[in-house]
Amino acid sequence: MxxxxxxxxxxxxxxxxxxxxxxxxxxxxxxxxxxxxGVKTKQNEKLDKVISIRMTNSEYEILVQKQEKYPLKLSTYIRNVLFEKELKINEFQTDEVLLQYGSHFKKISNLLRNREWNVFENKKEILLRIENLIELIHQYLYSKIQKNE
Structure with a gap:
């Protein structure tokens, strides 16, 4: 036992x-x-190497003037220029404007659907054109996103 x-x-x-x-x-x-x-987080390459350089005041001023055109830090701007990466920052401003136009057109079409706007004889035609325009804006933006991928 x-x-x-x-x-x-x-x-x-x-x-x-x-x-x-x-x-x-x-x-x-x-x-x-x-x-x-969850899924493993992406491991970004860390910027752990530091390089210091000396330049004259005039060279520094020229560099700062060129960098101010873009909403980037000075180090990021220098890295992008050094490795010849494209600076496509102003490109997204047009996308924001298009998105704003799309939202405004949607608001207009919603207003036209209300009873108060029955005065227009060609209301349906206006609504169709606005919807087509909104669709074209979305197609353009999505095609641009797919090209970048």
Whole structure:
């Protein structure tokens, strides 16, 4: 009877130990995946190297004047110029304007659907043209997004 008890105790301890190890592996797995078991976060390349250069005041002023055209930090601007990356920052301003136009056209079409605007005889034609215009704006913006991908 002593051997059976001892053997069962050893087996139960081994089983509990295996469960604890499995639970810790699972916990470490989810810690590795990210918070709450999500997808791994992207690892960005860290900017950890520092280069200092000397330049004259006039050179610095010219550099700052060129950088002020773009909403970038000076270091980011220098890095983009150095590695010949395209500076397409003003391109997104046209997209914002188009999005604003689209939202304004939607508001206009909603106003035209109200009873107060039944005075217009060609109300349906105006609504169709506005909807076509909104669709063209969305198609242009989505095609631009797909080209960038």
């Amino acid at each position: 002593g051997k059976d008890f001892l053997q069962e105790f050893v087996e139960q301890a081994a089983k509990e130990n295996a469960e604890n190890i499995a639970q810790e592996k699972r916990k470490k797995h989810f810690q590795e995946l990210g918070r709450k078991g």
